[in-house]
Amino acid sequence: MSNKGLLIKMTEIHVDVTGETCPVPLVETRKALRKASPGDIVEVTGTHPASKKEIPMAVKALNLELMEVKEEQGVWKIRIRK
Amino acid sequence: MNDKATIIVHSGDLDKIYSALIVANGALSMGMEVSLYFTFWGLSRLKKGELEKGPLSRMNMMGIGSRMVKSRMKKANVVSLERLLSDFKELGGKIIACEMTMEIMGIKADDLRSDLIDEYGAVGTYIQEAKESKINLFI
Numbered sequence: 001m002s003n004k005g006l007l008i009k010m011t012e013i014h015v016d017v018t019g020e021t022c023p024v025p026l027v028e029t030r031k032a033l034r035k036a037s038p039g040d041i042v043e044v045t046g047t048h049p050a051s052k053k054e055i056p057m058a059v060k061a062l063n064l065e066l067m068e069v070k071e072e073q074g075v076w077k078i079r080i081r082k
Numbered sequence: 083m084n085d086k087a088t089i090i091v092h093s094g095d096l097d098k099i100y101s102a103l104i105v106a107n108g109a110l111s112m113g114m115e116v117s118l119y120f121t122f123w124g125l126s127r128l129k130k131g132e133l134e135k136g137p138l139s140r141m142n143m144m145g146i147g148s149r150m151v152k153s154r155m156k157k158a159n160v161v162s163l164e165r166l167l168s169d170f171k172e173l174g175g176k177i178i179a180c181e182m183t184m185e186i187m188g189i190k191a192d193d194l195r196s197d198l199i200d201e202y203g204a205v206g207t208y209i210q211e212a213k214e215s216k217i218n219l220f221i
Contacts, residue, residue, distance in 0.1 A: 021158060023104050
C-alpha cells in the first residue's frame, strides 16, 4: 500500500539580494513569499545591514515563521517558513 | 482586512517620487495594502516617458543636481523609479489618477500610462481610501 498521501511537497526558495540596498531586499523577500506555497521555505541572502533587522519585522507583520537569522562576515541569511 | 497606507503623490520632484515609492513598497512588503493618489505635478510623472524626468526639490541647478544625484544613486546601487513602480504593481499596489488635474493641466487619458492606473477619481475617492488607512502621507 502506498503512503503517497502522507508526503508533503515542500519547496525551498532562494533569494539572493547581495549588494542590493533599500528597499530591494525587503521587496524581493515579499515577492518570493507571495509566490511561495504554505509550508515552503524562503531563504534570503543579503548584505544590506538594515534589512537584517527589517525582514524579521516584516515576517512578524505577515504572521509567518522566522526560522533562522545568521550572519558571517557581513553576509546574512534569513530563513522563513510560509 | 489588512492595514492600509494611502499617499497623495503631489510633487513631481525626483527625490519626492523616490520617497513615495520607497515608503509604498516598504508598506506592501510588510503586508499592508497601499493606494497612491497621483495629483498635480505628481500626476505628470505618470505621463509616457516622464517618470524619471523630475527635477530635484532642492539644488536642481537646471538639471545638473538631478543628474548628479542620479549618478550617485547608481553608484550606491539604488534601483530606478521604473523598477520601484513595477515592484509596486507586482505587489498589488493601487494607483489612482486625479481627474481634476487632468482637466486643469490638459492631460488626456491617452498621455498617461493607463496600464499602471487602476482608477480615475476625485477627492471623494481619496477620502474613501484615506479614512480606512493607518498611514496617510502627502508627498
